[in-house]
Amino acid sequence: MKTKIAAIGEKDIMLIFKAVGADVFAVHDIEQAAITLKKIAKEDYGIIFITETIAEKLDALIMQYSDMVKPSIVVIPGLGKRNNYAVSILRNAIIKASGTDVFS
Amino acid sequence: MLANVNPTRMELLRLKKRLTLAERGHKLLKDKRDELMRQLLGMIDDVKTLRLSIENEFQSILEGFMLAKAKMGPYQTEQALLIPKKKIAVTTDEKNLMSVRVPVFKKEVTGDIISYGFLNTTGEMDISLIKFEKFIEALLSLAEKEKTVQLLANEIEETRRRVNALEYRLIPEFLETIKFITMKLAETERSNTIRLMKVKEIVRSH
Known part of the structure; x- marks a missing residue:
């Protein structure tokens, strides 16, 4: 099945994704990001890249897609401060599965 | 369950059948859980190292890109990348x-990733784009991998709940009910024997 790649995030970071041929959606605020994510999740995007700062605030929405095969949402670090959101998602998933934190 | 069960032989047979089925299911699900767990543990380390190395690398690529962009000016950069030549299609199986x-x-x-002429752009831009091209892989x-870990984790949780429900809830309940019915049937049989003995005694005394 052929799918496309999408990227959601700040405009500066989106430029580099545009260069590799991904469909980019530059967003300014969280509401806009939420609407965009919901919209493109329904279309045939296999992978959606989303920057850390936005992903952290859309936590509940991203979790909804965690048990679907498609789309696969990948959190990428953005510019500025790091918040380790992606690692914490993985850690939570593993704690849920095994009951202990084997991810340290 | 105990309250509304008929202490009959038919019910007993039915329950025994269900018990063997539950035990078989329990064993299978337990095996499934263990195997899923093994798969997950094997992947965790991979994902973790990959994730950490990607975060560091992306940071440095992004920094290079930003510097190049600052050098060229935002307007110029946007124009250079306006129409990308490179196309990535992902086949999902x-x-x-x-x-x-x-x-x-x-x-x-x-x-090709370089979608612009070299006249108005800097070399830094080319370098960071080429780096990013390799990085996309x-x-x-x-x-x-991240998706796989997440899906596996969800499945393990579900399987674990099923195993526990069978082990601590369904199977003990069956055992208890079977015991109850066996006792009840034995009791009925004893009381029947006693009644017969009593009747015989009364008949003999006349």
Whole structure:
């Protein structure tokens, strides 16, 4: 099945994704990001890249897609401060599965 | 369950059948859980190292890109990248991993990443774009692995709940009910024997 790649995030970071041929959606605020994510999740995007700062605030929405095969949402670090959101998602998933934190 | 059960032989047979089925299911699900767990533990380390190395690398690529952009000016950069030549199509297949469907991505790349003339752009831009082009491969494999870990984790949780429900709830309940019915049937039989003995005694005394 052929799918496309999408990227959601700040405009500066989106430029580099545009260069590799991904469909980019530059967003300014969280509401806009939420609407965009919901919209493109329904279309045939296999992978959606989303920057850390936005992903952290859309936590509940991203979790909804965690048990679907498609789309696969990948959190990428953005510019500025790091918040380790992606690692914490993985850690939570593993704690849920095994009951202990084997991810340290 | 105990309250509304008929202490009959038929019910007993039915329950015994259900008990053997539950025990078989329990054993199978337990095996499934252990195997899923093994798969997950094998992947965790991979994903973790991949994730950490990608985060560091992306940071440095992004920094290089930003510097190049600052040098060229935002307007110029946007124009240079306005129409990308490179196209990435990802083919998503599904792999069956212990009855969990996990995605497998295969990418098809066409075109060159440098979509602009060299006149108005800087060399830094080329370098960071070429670096990013190589980097995208790692990103795809990360996407695949992270999704797999997440799906496996969900499946393990579900399976664990099923195993526990069978082990601590359903099977003990069956055992208890079977015991109850056996006792009840034995009791009825004893009381029947006693009644017969009594009747015989009364008949003999006349």
